[in-house]
Amino acid sequence: MTFGRVTGNNAVTWEPDRCDWYETVKLNYGYNFLAGLPALRLLPDWTSPKQKVPKTWRIMDDILSFWQGLGIGGFRCDMAQMIPMAFWKWAIARSRVRLPDVFFMAEAYNDHLKTTPGDPCTALLESGFNAVYDADCYHLAEHVYTRGNWANDFDRLFRSEPQYLTHGVRYVENHDEKRVCSPIAWGGTGRTILPAIMTLVYASGKGPVLVYNGQEVGERAEAPGGYGGHNGRTSIFDYTCLPQLQTWVAGGRFDASLLDEDSAELRDFHARLLPLLQHPALDRGDFYGLNWANMKNTTFGREPAEDTSGHWVYAMLRHHAHSTVLVVGNLSPTINFYNLCISIPQHAFNWCGIQTEKVRARNLMWKEGKDRLFDRSELMDRGMAYPLKPGEVGVLELSEA
Template sequence: MEKTKIVIYQLFVRLFGNRNTNPIVNGNKEENGSGKFSDISHLALKEIKQLGINHIWYTGIIEHAITEGYPDLAIPNGNPLVIKGKAGSPYAIKDYYDVNPDLANNVEERMQEFEALIQRTHENDLKVIIDFVPNHLSREYHSDKKPEGVEDFGATDDTDITFTPSNNFYYLPNQELQLAAAIQNRFPDTHYHEYPAKATGNDLFTAYPKLNDWYETIKLNYGVDYQNENASHFHPTPNTWIKMKDILLYWARKGVDGFRCDMAEMVPVEFWEWVIPEVKQEFPEILFIAEVYNPSLYDSYIHKGKFDYLYDKVGLYDTLRGIIQGEQSAKEITNCWQSLNGLDPYMLRFLENHDEQRITSRFFAGDAWKALPGMTVSVCLHQGPAMLYFGQEVGEAALGASGFSGDNGRTTIFDYWNVPEHQKWMNNGKFDGDSLSQDQKELRKAYADILHLAKQPAIAKGAFYDVMWVNSDKKLFNFDKAYAFLRHCEVQKLLIVCNFDSQSQEVHLKIPSHALEIMNIPRPISITLQNLQNSLAVNTDSEQLTEEGVKLKLKTYESLVLEIII
């Protein structure tokens, strides 16, 4: 089968289909509305696929804690003291075997509605990724949908001891959980009782979590005794490992094609080393993507932990953000791939996701077009996957506060809210973009053009060659504002040049003799550089390329993708 590059569209289900254009700050689901599984229609999926997408990461699927439940349907209201926002965090799981009831038209048939979404997605030749949250769960966790014979987390724990590998949680014996005043004061007439207190999700072994801690979550025990020099107890296989394997298999058997594993680095790599092969034994093609931020762990989580891909956040994302904001030189991209020591093909590249600030926000670039050269780099730099966050392609800016989530340039994951620019593309379910401005329509097309580059053979499966080292004369090539590299395979050779400047620029770009040798280009020979995006071409020859450089003109924020034809 022909190798294709994975291109992911991250879609926050609660927000994606919500059509309320006038939400109230801190509003409930009746006031502000909630997107549904059914909003992701065949038409929506068709239009997403036409962007150049082949995988959709449905965020917020598994049931998490919410303040306003469905008591008539045996889904109790949640305690607001241990829930962030009225809608709750999708990373405070309440039942690993159920889906968020807010996403269903008929709450009693919520799982069937999600299964129908999986089927629709597959019918549109798209694969399904969901979150797997292994490090922590909601303080009010209780599974009422677990399969017969499955024991709930903590059901048989010995709560009188701090740690034992057979426990699912870590305990603070003889201590009651004490929420900070900043949390308690939000709901002065509400109380939450937890005795003995359990360790908090962000590795906090105290009964006194603060507002900025993950106070709504409980840390899960994978057999690491954190309070005794991180001593590991992995034999026999810890109970938590077995329960998590069963959860992964439960969702895989429903047709899920991959898991984005939340805060994977906070779970011991030995667990992943064990569980991923166990799941892949039954589902060989299933994907595991790790949210990992510590570069010193990359090699271990790929080669030992068996992950398919890792986040490239502290490397390429941070660097591209710095370049887009004018704080870093474009030549720093070279350091990103060099520092990976050959792991580059395993990295997932992106410029937005649910954790990061919107490009168009005043906190990032303030202008959606500034990100396009960075997106080209993200898609084309190597063979690893690229990702787009819904609304990014139409310049969503996440303006204003929504409730628990303040005015910080991020689209809220905690509140019932809307995504205004995305709603213009959604156009009340028509998904035709008729409500977009002309500028937004052109932006969306520009993103589609970039994402479709992933289908080019040299991008999907070819090798990478950085030419920045031979373009070190700033008078000829402004390496602070431009980045150039090659992608090549047997059937295609591409030169890619990205202009991060707010002005057009002219460069004299060289390709080293060594690169021509690697690409099996004989010398001397005439060469045409054919622009893949239009009919423009530049005629040159191998000697000019290696000695003088070819003259190229780049428009503001333009990227040239030039096929080398001999």
């Protein structure tokens, strides 16, 4: 035997380096991965009842069956693009015989480890997954603070990837990425911007959202979490602690009064936003970006030296049946857009079916807020006045009045 083991990231060596996944062992799914994509053609036709499948397939199916038998109704599959699509089709189909609405979510990336030509996320959806990670949305949001992207850039992303509107898993934190509130990530302004980033990322799609452990109290990952050191992450694989979350848990008391003011406010914001995502317009609605209609609008969050709007402010409509929701966020960590106005063009009103001259706006984030009435012509011309402090958002239900 030349090599005794292969690491989880396909390193065939007796001496894996510190970045190899040496704590994992690659499973044999019935093909020679060293031969590349052509070897996948040798996998069995799983749709044939007489065709035997590889032993590993049967073992993995037994594992899925075991957990389903304990009442587990969903699975997150790590680096799913590394596994043959033929296996996923077979395994997910068998899982749905046992439980028709079992949920499969794929963490997957279009990288050199994929086992399919083209975009593996598309192949995974075709294989039966309910949702796949929308890494592009995460990175675009991050790049607003690290690479100079504008809020306007979200329009291009949302329009060009329709599959992610429906099946994309939207997130602002996961175990692989730096914490938003870490002092060394997101320009060091995470606590201020997290509400706006989270709202725009979560509210722009129909797919599921991911809330990472401790996100709701603003974990900062300041202490070294194992061998990763001071890298802005809580941990990759090592055991560690979550100081902010532990303060709230308090030995099982779950007492928000023990949190500092910033953490308590952030947790309250999560408690208000996440239920709103079940609103019909946000859960099942189509998407309409408004930034294109406001780029010449001087009151749409424009800095003094800029001649185009949409650097820090993003606005969108979501619409389903008779429900329409306007979402707007100030992504700036420092600028107070006290004179912000959002123009809604005639085309948008036609799109969502609002034709009356009076338009009612109900603030969904604050139950104590009063409804506001606007002239539709005013919203098309001057726009809706909605001042936003740094990191603030508005989620408003629009209806005919």
